[in-house]
Amino acid sequence: MPHLIIQVHTVAATVPDSMAVEPILQDLREREVAPATILVDQGYTSATFLVEQAKQ
Incomplete structure (x- = not known):
């Protein structure tokens, strides 16, 4: 079963x-439930965002 986190x-x-x-x-992250994979639509993305999130 998939695990689903809603925030x-x-x-x-x-x-x-x-x-x-x-x-x-x-x-x-503070609650130690950050997902390993983040799925977003185009409204949430930018090159800077993707690079920063890949580092964390």
């Missing part, structure tokens, strides 16, 4: 989706 992070409508990813991942 909710609410921001104002004017905040880009990409700005919500790091706080979500930081919280998951």
Whole structure:
């Protein structure tokens, strides 16, 4: 069975989706449940984000 982690992070409508990813991942890391693989859509990605997340 797949393991599913759901994390909710609410921001104002004017905040880009990409700005919500790091706080979500930081919280998951602190709780030691960060996923080994992160699946996102184009709204969450940038070259900088992908490189930084690959390092962690």
